[in-house]
Structures are given as structure tokens and as C-alpha cells.
Amino acid sequence: MKRSFLYRLGRYSKAGFVAVIIFIIAYAIVFFKKMDMVLFPYNAMFSVQPAAAWHTDTYAIKLDDSIIHITAFPYWKKDFLEMSLRNYALYRQQGQVLYMHQYLAANSWLPKEISNKLVPQKKEAIKWPGWYLHYAGYKSRGEHRLDIIHYRLNFEQGKPTIEDSSVILTQQINIR
Amino acid sequence: MRPLNNSITLTAQRRILLILFLECCIILYSGVGFASLYGNPFFSIGVDPFSWLLFGAGIPQTIIAHHWLGSLLSLSIILLLILLIIFPRQYIIAIILFILLFCLYITLTGYLTHRNFQSGMFLVLVPFLFDKNNSRKFAWEAIRYFLLFFYISSGLLKLWNHSFDDITHFSQHLTSQFAPYYVEGNLGFRTSINLYLIQHPAVAYGLMIGATVIELSMLVGFFTRRWDKWLAIALLVFHLANWCVMDIAPIGHLAFICILFLQYENRRWAY
Numbered sequence: 074m075k076r077s078f079l080y081r082l083g084r085y086s087k088a089g090f091v092a093v094i095i096f097i098i099a100y101a102i103v104f105f106k107k108m109d110m111v112l113f114p115y116n117a118m119f120s121v122q123p124a125a126a127w128h129t130d131t132y133a134i135k136l137d138d139s140i141i142h143i144t145a146f147p148y149w150k151k152d153f154l155e156m157s158l159r160n161y162a163l164y165r166q167q168g169q170v171l172y173m174h175q176y177l178a179a180n181s182w183l184p185k186e187i188s189n190k191l192v193p194q195k196k197e198a199i200k201w202p203g204w205y206l207h208y209a210g211y212k213s214r215g216e217h218r219l220d221i222i223h224y225r226l227n228f229e230q231g232k233p234t235i236e237d238s239s240v241i242l243t244q245q246i247n248i249r
Numbered sequence: 250m251r252p253l254n255n256s257i258t259l260t261a262q263r264r265i266l267l268i269l270f271l272e273c274c275i276i277l278y279s280g281v282g283f284a285s286l287y288g289n290p291f292f293s294i295g296v297d298p299f300s301w302l303l304f305g306a307g308i309p310q311t312i313i314a315h316h317w318l319g320s321l322l323s324l325s326i327i328l329l330l331i332l333l334i335i336f337p338r339q340y341i342i343a344i345i346l347f348i349l350l351f352c353l354y355i356t357l358t359g360y361l362t363h364r365n366f367q368s369g370m371f372l373v374l375v376p377f378l379f380d381k382n383n384s385r386k387f388a389w390e391a392i393r394y395f396l397l398f399f400y401i402s403s404g405l406l407k408l409w410n411h412s413f414d415d416i417t418h419f420s421q422h423l424t425s426q427f428a429p430y431y432v433e434g435n436l437g438f439r440t441s442i443n444l445y446l447i448q449h450p451a452v453a454y455g456l457m458i459g460a461t462v463i464e465l466s467m468l469v470g471f472f473t474r475r476w477d478k479w480l481a482i483a484l485l486v487f488h489l490a491n492w493c494v495m496d497i498a499p500i501g502h503l504a505f506i507c508i509l510f511l512q513y514e515n516r517r518w519a520y
Contacts, residue, residue, distance in 0.1 A: 208286075
């Protein structure tokens, strides 16, 4: 007991001890409420079975019918391009609504000035494809056709086959 | 309790900072940082009080909207890390750096990187926020316990959610990990391993058991520090396998894991 961390900390610093106890309690609450937490990004850590067995969804952007390759970039950049595309595609598929919109609608205790900053502005967000192209290194100036494609891959035979693909967004984009 | 041996402690602390410095260089060099996100109009944050705090105040949005500000902050992170490596006792530098890296973490996750193993980039600085030797020692212990808890909870979640009931569980998760590679036709060594594990669920199941054993073995660290070095090696192997099999890199978390080496090095000096 006397060698335990909390006991020694309590002997050394009351403030430190109280801070750690508050942290543990706060952490336990958000953890059991399954809230995302900055110190422990709760995403089930692959413990929950995927919804669709042997199928997966992914997205890609085509510029003038040519797919934009992202997987050859260094890990972090590839990850950014992949995840932001996935989330933007879902955002557009769901009529420019995010989970946070629903959460804020159900929890209106936050002042409007603050809650407005917790979600992207709709008029601004639709400019995201332009940012993506620039970030992915596309600098060919002029008018281009951009398509966001949803792919559904089937692994039932042990190898990936594209079971379905659909264009979820098409727009003309002007790279300056 | 014997006093800390300062020279050894500072040398070991410098090593941790050096790893963090290299990680930050890799992240920024790969094209991910405040400046490279300039002009990105789309973000999505979760139900996360810390993200609310920063996004509610408009801090990430302001940084992203100004290229010069993003460049300045990214450069500041690198310069302050160099300074802290030279002067590890300068807690004022550590406080500024901690705030900057915390902002970077919130910004990256808000603008949609994976939320997996990056929180270590600012958590590892917690001990450096303290000036007094003893306070710093307690902070090292505290973040060590948090690190152990981080992995144990991951293992417990798998038990809690009955992940082992279905032998195909891990194989099914693996189908999504390299999906963009398959769409682009960018195939290689890692996609071959990925496909092999999808085609052989029993082998993938065995790997998942191994990973969970590593995660749960961190419990040992709550009772003794004798095995810290081996726990750190186990975690590094776990992350290397994660990178290879699941395309989830631990860059941003390595310095945090390496505090287990630090504790081992200082064990006989600290007490």
C-alpha cells in the first residue's frame, strides 16, 4: 500500500493526488459513455464485428475519368487523403449532415456561436474537392470534371472484386 | 528513496525527445501539418470535449485559414523540440510545445486523420511540464500507467465485445484495411500478406490472439517495472505488425512507448 503510486503521490502533493483522482473519474465516465476522448480515441479497437461480412466500402476521386492515386504517398499523407475523402463522401451522401449536426440538434445547451463552430459551414465545405486536388498535387490548370466514386469490394472468393461502383458526386472544377 | 541521478535522467529524457523530434519531422515531411492543411474547408469532430474546446474557440480553423500562421507554428514545433533536447529542464519551453502539439493533434484528428496512435505526441511531454525533480518523477510514473492502461483497455474491449466468438472476425476487419490499394491496383508485399490472412482466417485469428495477449500483458506493468523493457519491445513488435498487416503506422506514438525503456534505465537510480 505504502509503495503504491497514489499513496506516494498523496504524501508528496495533495493537489497532484486530487488532480489524478479527478482525471480517473472523468475518464471512467466518458469511457463508459463511449464518448470519443482525446486521450483515448474510442473506436472499439477492431473489437466489433464489421456490419457487412466479407464486403467493404471505399471511395476514390476521378479527375477527367482518371483515378487520383493516393496510396503511393507517405503513410500520413495517404491516410489523410483516404480518411478525409471517405468522410466527405459520406457527408455529401447524407445531404451535408454529420453526426455532430444530429448531436447538436439533440443537445441544444451549447450557445449558437459555439455550436456553429463545431461543424463545417455548408457553403465552405463544398469547396473541399478543390483543396483535395491541390493537396494531392494536381496543378493542371483549367476546367476539369471531378467524380467521387463509391466502390463496394467483395472478398467472398478470397480476392477483392469490385461488386458495385457508383458516382455519388460529379462537378466541374476549375483549377487555378 | 534515493535521489535521482540527474545526468542519467537527463540523457534518457533527451533520447525520448529525440525520438519525438524525429517523429514530428517525419509527419511534417510527409506533408501533414498546419501549413499543408491550408485552405481545407471540411472537418468533422466527434463527441469529444477537448475537440469542442479548441474548435469552439475557432483555433484550428484560424490556423488552417492562414498559411503563414501554419508555417510559423510548424517551424516553432521543430525549433522548440531542438531547444528542449538541449535544455530538457526548461519547463516553459515544454509548456509551449505541449500546447502546440496538442493543437496539432486536435487539428489533425478534426480534419480527419485516423484516430489511433497519435496522442502520444503530446502526452509524452507531460513530465517535462514540471520543474521540480520529484514532480517530474511522479509525472513519468503517471503517464507510464496511462500508457499501460491504454493497451490493456484495448485488449479488454475485445473480450468485452466477444471478438473471439467468430474465427473469421479479424479476417473480416482486414478486408477494409487495404481497400484503396486494391482499387488503385497498387499491389505488393503487404497486400499479399493482407490477402493471405483474409484467405486463412485461422492464421488471422491466431494473430489477433497474439495481439490481444500483448495488449493484456501490459497488466504486468501495474505490479512491477522489472519487465518494462520487454513490454516496450512487445509493443513495438505489435505496432510493426499493425503497420504491415493493417496499414496503421505508430508514428506519433513511438516516443510515448519508449518511456518504458526510460523507466527501465532509471529504475535502479530512481529508488
